[in-house]
Amino acid sequence: MRGRGGGGLSPPCPGVSGCLSCKITPGGCRRRPPATSSSSSKLKGNGRTLLIARELRGLISDAIEEATRSGEIPTSGAPDFVLERPRHKAHGDWATNAAMVLSGTTGRKPRELAEILARHLVKKACPPAGSVLREVEVAGPGFINLSLDRDRVFHELARVASEGEAYGRWDLGAARRINVEFVSANPVGPLHVGHGRWAALGDALCNLLEAVGYEVSREFYLNDYGTQMEVFAASVEARYLELAGRPCEFPPDGYQGSYVVDIAREIMDEDGGSLADEPAEVRRAKLGERAYGIALSHIRRSMEAFGVRFDVWFSERELQRDGTVRKVIDDLLERGLAYEHDGAVWMATSRFGDDKDRVLLRSNGAPTYFAADIAYHLNKMERGFDHLINIWGADHHGYVRRMQAAMEANGYPDRLEVILGQLVNLKRGGEPVRMSKRTGEMVTFDELLEEVGRDAARYLFLTRSQDTALDFDIQLAVEQSMENPVYYVQYAHARICSILRYGEGRGVELKEGAPSLDTLRLLESEEEWDLAMKLFEFEELVRDAALARAPHRLTRYLEELAAAFHVFYNRHRVISDDAELTSARLFLSRCVLQVLRNGLSLLGVSAPERM
């Protein structure tokens, strides 16, 4: 599927392994029948305990197969059923629509099929024959609701603890390399708030991709060539001369922002104004270079303060200066993919799905941004990446198709994925703000970061799908109240740390491993069960969020997990006089602690031990 990144996982994978090849290769995903007893695609784990979801899936597939073999249901191939955690508790711990799907292909009544499958499931997975399920129930139009056996759940809990930091990680990427380009602001001034959102989004997405087994490179593309750099240089030059007391005219299309004056002053502080006496051309060139260096270092500093580390800062200028851009244009001409018209060189992008052809080389001899971008993306492919992801602002969406057309024309169809992010509306106490109180100009990302802090900024940027414009309320972000979801989640983490500290103070033994099964069986309240089940959602969520390019799912999940913990905490004492029960509840709490940490770490948000 072309274009949008937030879109689908097209088509849904039958296996639990969630094959990412549907994203990577154009052929779509291989529809193999669901695995029955194949080995887990998980990287870690002790090998004895299968991921619950995978095990359930296998059981359902087996039931279908057996029922087919025995002639109870007609043959119809392996169906693409859904296994999900139902919204309502009354619908069991997990549920599947397998019977309804089968009904579609066989024409039999869904409830009838469900009864048959349920019988097979009971026979195999419920005591006395098995110990995975406690109850199997047919409900509604033909859902099969599954309730897990308690001991099976405790084994799963033990796995959460034993995997620790690795819990939630997958090995789906087969070490394939993905290049993620994001932020990519022009180095002509401070970053704006929208850049902050791309930074948070890009970094979290990279974390997710790494978590499911890809090798990821974070890249920042610098448009440090062309008209805007010249305008920037001229603007700085004008401010510099003003500061030096030389009357000069500010360029009519120059950058008005006061930061230009700041940059000019910084340069002047360094050189004492000596450049004012240089010949105009030399002066402008030197000032332009210096100003570029300053603007770039500001950007680097902002990203560092935000905790985003780029592997590559790629300069457009280098592609221009070493002739790569020219070479790419010539090459396209030679291959008949570009042509001359009206004194300009055009690329025939319309042959590859674009609305019309696009100019590569203007009649004044200057290459367009598009030409450079083609060269840049080809360069990425030459560097050996299997897949490219770009995060662009929504205002660039008109550019997506031509870029993908260019990729296709160069033999790379479906290798470039563009994620478009909607913009950020700043608010303060519900009222829109655009201007900074301090400078009267646009609020910069640095100012925002300074005011609300890294954790709140990162988290709040990631609470919404990138498809929707984000309302960012500064006042709410700063408030350390229950209105602020960051603190809600972090508070759960700090609370558990507090319990552990309390326990240590009281000499409660904190064993490394899991308590015995008998001890864990003391966890019999509804709140404890809910909490455990919520923990198990994590790993599939990580995988799905990575595949759907949807880091915001993680924030929502963490809020749900935190909520489940807060409920548990308010109803039950973790540390009590009952040593066994204390041990069991401490263990459960530590599992929650681990998953909160793993999740927050994927978002790039800290997990404080005290608040």
Place this chain on the structure above:
RNA sequence: GCGCCUGUAGCUCAAUUGGACAGAGCAGCGGACUUCUAAUCCGCAGGUUGGAGGUUCGAGUCCUCCCAGGCGUGCCA
């Protein structure tokens, strides 16, 4: 005009990619701390998913048309 995105509770947003009675938070009302952090928890109330058709066992989700908002539609970047 054409293309893309969005429209869900008073507000900000989810909804496991076509599944069960559309869920959270905030705002509103009423409750819970001599106990491990009350930055928490419990209860109540809140809906014709912008509108109209269609596809099917089943639609917020897919198709068509309409309405509203945002963005794009350069030999700009």
